[in-house]
Amino acid sequence: MDQTLILIKPDGVQRSIAGTIIDRFERRGLKIAAMKLMQVSKELANKHYGIHEGKPFFADLVSYITSSPIVAMVLEGPNAVDVARNSMGETNAGKAAPGTIRGDFALTIGRNLVHGSDSPENAVKEINLFFKKEEIVSYERNNDPWIIES
Ligand code: DAT
Ligand code: MG
Numbered sequence: 001m002d003q004t005l006i007l008i009k010p011d012g013v014q015r016s017i018a019g020t021i022i023d024r025f026e027r028r029g030l031k032i033a034a035m036k037l038m039q040v041s042k043e044l045a046n047k048h049y050g051i052h053e054g055k056p057f058f059a060d061l062v063s064y065i066t067s068s069p070i071v072a073m074v075l076e077g078p079n080a081v082d083v084a085r086n087s088m089g090e091t092n093a094g095k096a097a098p099g100t101i102r103g104d105f106a107l108t109i110g111r112n113l114v115h116g117s118d119s120p121e122n123a124v125k126e127i128n129l130f131f132k133k134e135e136i137v138s139y140e141r142n143n144d145p146w147i148i149e150s
Contacts, residue, residue: 002080003033005126007115010068013037017105018071021114024101025075028087029147034074034127034136040066047129060110072130078148081123084116 006025008018026032040048045062052058075084089100093112096103106113117123127136 001031001076002078002120002123003074003076003127004080004084004117004123005115005130006073006075006084006117007065007130008071008073009065009111009113009115010070011064011106011111012113013069013071015105017113020105021101022071022073024087025073025084028077028083030075030077030080030084031141031144032073033076033138034131035071036131036135037069037071038130039069042066044129048126057110064110074127074131074136081117081120085118088114088116 008021012018012021022032022035042062045065046053049058049061049065052061077083087100089096089102091102091112092109093102093106094108096106096112098104101114102112117126
């Protein structure tokens with residue numbers, strides 16, 4: 001099954017809406033395969049956002065993601081990467097559609113609450129950056145036949 005890395009960024013935790021954000025993904029039908037509260041180090045932030053190094057917003061991005069704890073999750077489901085990003089809404093929260101996480105709870109690109117991997121290849125890399133193999137749990141969810149037809 002496809003997996004994606006989701007981060008509830010420091011604003012989500014500080015605003016006490018981590019549970020609400022998790023709820024959105026759970027109710028969509030995505031399965032939690034791993035989850036932890038953690039403090040992102042500068043080193044991990046530099047690796048995770050390495051692709052944006054050199055861009056004008058890079059320093060602010062690293063300082064934002066390391067400013068306070070985050071919740072990191074591995075979510076699983078058919079087309080997990082695209083499904084999660086659709087539920088998150090577009091990067092610039094000010095333009096995100098209502099009904100999406102960013103469209104309902106955020107206003108600006110610099111405080112957009114969530115991260116989601118942007119391709120299955122990057123999902124694998126990002127999951128390996130944030131989680132050890134033994135932290136990812138494989139289990140049967142007994143409501144799966146009511147969410148995913150076989
Ligand atoms: P996404 O988080 O939707 O995958 P991204 O990978 O292009 O977006 O960028 C990573 C984060 O960097 C994004 O969540 C917010 C910030 N960011 C991107 N473009 C920006 C810009 N033009 N100005 C300020 N922050 C930006
Ligand atoms: Mg991205």
